[in-house]
Amino acid sequence: MATRYWVVSLPVQTSESILWSRLQDSISKQAFDTPLYRFNTPELRVGTLDSLLSLSDDLLKSNTFIEGVSHKIRRQIEDLERVSGIESGALTVDGVPVDTYLTRFVWDDAKYPTMSPLREIVDSIHVQVAKIEDDMKVRAAEYNSVRGQLNAINRKQTGSLAVRDLSNLVKPEDIITSEHLVTLLAIIPKYSEKDWLSSYETLTTYVVPRSSKKLYEDNEYSLYTVTLFGRVADNFKNSAREKGFQARTCINYKYCDIREFEYSPEAQDSRNQEVEKLVQDQESMRSSLLQWCYASYGEVFSSWMHFCAVRVFAESILRYGLPPSFLAAVLAPPVKSEKKVRSILEELCGNANSIYWKLEDDVGVAGVGAEAEAYPYVSFTVNIV
Structure with a gap:
C-alpha cells in the first residue's frame, strides 16, 4: 500500500475518454512504476463564483483538520494494538482496505446529496469529523485515566523503596x-x-x-x-x-x-481487589476504544475522500471555468518518478499559459497549498499515514 497519493485533475479539451487513454499510455510508457486510477467525482452543484472563491479559502484549512483527525485515530489504534500485543492489521473503510477505498472511490449520494450546496457538504463533513474527534478525546481520556492509575500502582509495587508500597514486603x-x-x-x-x-x-x-x-x-x-x-x-x-x-x-x-x-491483611486484600478491578476495567476499555477507533477511522477516512472530491471539483471549476469539464485521477508515483509524472501531467494539460505555472527546478513543493499554486492543473496530496 502506498502511503502518499496525488489527487489531480486535467482540463478536458476534446473527450474525457481520449484524455484518459492518453494519460494511461503516457504513464505506462514513461512512468510504468506509477499506479494510476480514475477518481470518480460527481457533478456537484456549482453555485456562484463568489461562493466558490469563499469556499476555496477554507478548503486547505479544512483538509488539514480532517487529515489530522485521521492520523490521530490511526496513531491511537497503533498504540492500543502495541499495548495489547495485537499484530497490526490493515485498516478498512466500508469493508475494503484504505487504499482500495481511495482508488475506487464512489460518491455516497444518500449521505451527501449532490444537489446540496458545496459549502453545506463541506460544513457537514467538518462537523461530523469534529464530533468524532471530541468523542475520541473523551474516550481516550477515560482509558488513560485508568491506565495511569494502574501505572502508578505498578510503580509503587515495583519501583524503588523510596516510592513503592511496602505492604507486600512486610510480614x-x-x-x-x-x-x-x-x-x-x-x-x-x-x-x-x-x-x-x-x-x-x-x-x-x-x-x-x-x-x-x-x-x-x-x-x-x-x-x-x-x-x-x-x-x-x-x-x-x-x-x-x-x-x-x-x-x-x-x-x-x-x-x-x-x-x-x-x-493489615484486610487492607492488603482490598488493595489486591482494587488492582484486579482496575486491570479488568483497563482491558475492557482498551478493547472498547480499539473497536470504536476501527469504526471511526473508517468514517473519518470516508468523509475525507468525499471532501477531496468536493475540493477537486471546486478547484477545477476555478481553474478551468464552466461548464465543468475535467478528468480527475489518483496517482501514487515513487519519489524517483515524481518529476517525470509532473512532466506528463503538464504536457497533457495542454494549457497555453502553463509556462506561467512552472516552478524553477531548484524550488521544492512546500505542501498542499504550494502544490495547488505550482502547476497548471489541480493537484494536492493525500497522506494516508
Missing part, C-alpha cells in the same frame, strides 16, 4: 505491636547503612537493642525495622532528623524515610 512477624512497643520502618540509602546500624540504638531512650533488621533491599535503598517504646517514637524521628536521617517526604531529602507501619 506479620516483622512487626512487633504491644501496649508499649511499636515497630518503625526505615528506608536507608545503602551508603548510610553502617551509620544507621551504629547509631539507631542511641537516637533516643527505650530503643530495643539489636532490634533493627533488614527486610529487603534494591539497588539504592535497604528496608530496616526498629522496635522501641511507642511513647518515644516521635523523639526517635526527631533525633534521626537531627543526625541527618531525615524523614523522606520528597525525593530531595538526603537520608531515610521513617514510617510507622501496621500490618
